[in-house]
Structures are given as C-alpha cells and as structure tokens.
Amino acid sequence: MAQGTASTGEALPTLYQAEWCPFSSAESCEGRGCGSRLAAAALEDARREGLDVVPLCPFIAHYIERHPEYEQLVAPGYRDH
Helix, strand or coil, X not given: CEEEECCXXXXXXXXXXXXXXCCCCCHHHCCCCXXXXXXXXXXXXXXXXXXXECCCCHHHHHHHHHXXXXXXXXXXXXXXX
C-alpha cells in the first residue's frame, strides 16, 4: 500500500488494483461479481473511515460511475475525470 496526500496535507492510504484484487486477472472470477464485491467493501470502508477516494484504478472508476451512491467519496480534485 502506498501513501497519498489529502488536501489537508495528511497522508492517506492508496490502494492499487493489484493490492486489493488478488484475482483481478483470474478468468475463473470474471463475470461473477468478485471485483464488484471487493470494490463495494473497499468503498464502504472508506466511507466509514471518512476517507476521500482517488479512483486511479479503471475498474473502481467505472464502478463508481455505475454506483452514484459512492460519488461523494471521490476526492474533489478527481471528480468528473
């Protein structure tokens, strides 16, 4: 896990796809909702912890587009990217 920086200057944890999605390339999980369940869990954790989300991972960015209930979690500088 890497560190990012919030607009307040505090360090934030940064998840990369390979870190949180151990089967991101596993064909056996493709189309079965595994990635979506992990995305929802990670976003719910961010919500509980009051963290901003910077959706650098294309899967997470697309997931948030399809689930507008998570849009308010996106860091202000990264909205509408």
